[in-house]
Amino acid sequence: MSTPATAVDARGVGKVFESRSGTVTALQDVHLTVAAGEFVSLIGPSGCGKSTLLRLVADLEEPTSGELVVFGKPPRAAREAGDYGITFQQAGLLPWRTVSANVQLPLELHGVGRRARAMRAAELLALVGLAEFADAFPHQLSGGMQQRVAIARALAEQPSLLLMDEPFGALDEMTREHLQTELLRISASSGAAVLFVTHSIPEAVYLSDRVVVMSARPGRISGIVDVDLAAAADRTEGLREDAAFFAAVTAVREVLHGAPAPAVRGVDVR
Numbered sequence: 085m086s087t088p089a090t091a092v093d094a095r096g097v098g099k100v101f102e103s104r105s106g107t108v109t110a111l112q113d114v115h116l117t118v119a120a121g122e123f124v125s126l127i128g129p130s131g132c133g134k135s136t137l138l139r140l141v142a143d144l145e146e147p148t149s150g151e152l153v154v155f156g157k158p159p160r161a162a163r164e165a166g167d168y169g170i171t172f173q174q175a176g177l178l179p180w181r182t183v184s185a186n187v188q189l190p191l192e193l194h195g196v197g198r199r200a201r202a203m204r205a206a207e208l209l210a211l212v213g214l215a216e217f218a219d220a221f222p223h224q225l226s227g228g229m230q231q232r233v234a235i236a237r238a239l240a241e242q243p244s245l246l247l248m249d250e251p252f253g254a255l256d257e258m259t260r261e262h263l264q265t266e267l268l269r270i271s272a273s274s275g276a277a278v279l280f281v282t283h284s285i286p287e288a289v290y291l292s293d294r295v296v297v298m299s300a301r302p303g304r305i306s307g308i309v310d311v312d313l314a315a316a317a318d319r320t321e322g323l324r325e326d327a328a329f330f331a332a333v334t335a336v337r338e339v340l341h342g343a344p345a346p347a348v349r350g351v352d353v354r
Contacts (some may be wrong), residue, residue, distance in 0.1 A: 091245045091277035092118040092141055096150035099136050104166050110136045112302035114150070120244065123271060123278045125315060127340065133303025134281045135249050136257035141279060142170050142247050155244060166194070168245040169238030169276075173253045175230035177222040183195075183233050184209065184218040190240045208236040212268060229290060234268070239274055246271065248280045253289070264290055272317035285340070289332045290324065291316075292337040297339040307339035 141158035154162035
């Protein structure tokens with residue numbers, strides 16, 4: 085069966101939380117489509133609902149209003165089918181399991197045999213450049229290496245969508261930039277769509293096909309910037325010094341601050 089052309093389709097999605105201090109509207113009337121294989125970043129002020137939207141796609145929360153489908157299914161069905169993998173700011177590795185065993189965990193939980201699990205883990209650790217650390221434990225790895233293990237684990241079941249909630253937010257700038265380039269290589273190799281939450285404008289531009297800018301709570305989409313740079317697999321560190329890169333960063337910043345975005349070559353603001 086072929087994969088639907090649309091990875092995520094949000095139609096008028098809203099989310100309301102009840103708290104001790106009253107009702108909080110986290111998201112309101114969100115419309116967003118993410119194509120299969122597309123890299124889309126969500127950016128906006130703290131508390132604007134970026135992570136909430138990601139959690140709705142992941143079936144960790146349920147929408148209060150609107151409709152949300154993932155590869156043509158309700159989020160719960162997509163989760164049960166293993167259509168997506170997810171990573172967070174903290175790698176969340178189990179300290180008593182080796183690197184290989186951590187990567188194998190989703191496969192183990194779904195009853196995949198030991199030999200097949202080990203082969204898949206070896207393949208993924210080679211993909212993220214950690215083959216020689218298969219028998220190490222998480223405490224023996226740097227923070228950046230732990231995040232690469234978390235990405236490998238998220239890819240274990242060959243998902244068609246990666247959900248990433250600030251996965252590089254706690255890393256130093258040099259490691260963060262290196263892993264951004266690695267993520268582009270890994271996502272291009274896997275073919276998965278990516279929905280990526282970040283607070284960094286340069287990170288969003290460097291990684292994405294499109295940057296979705298969200299308003300302050302209640303979170304709405306205030307604009308979408310199409311980033312027309314090199315193909316994801318061809319982006320390198322030198323791109324960060326390119327005039328088109330700076331133009332796209334400026335366009336996102338303008339939308340984020342509510343001002344009209346400048347008309348720049350290679351950037352389409354909607």
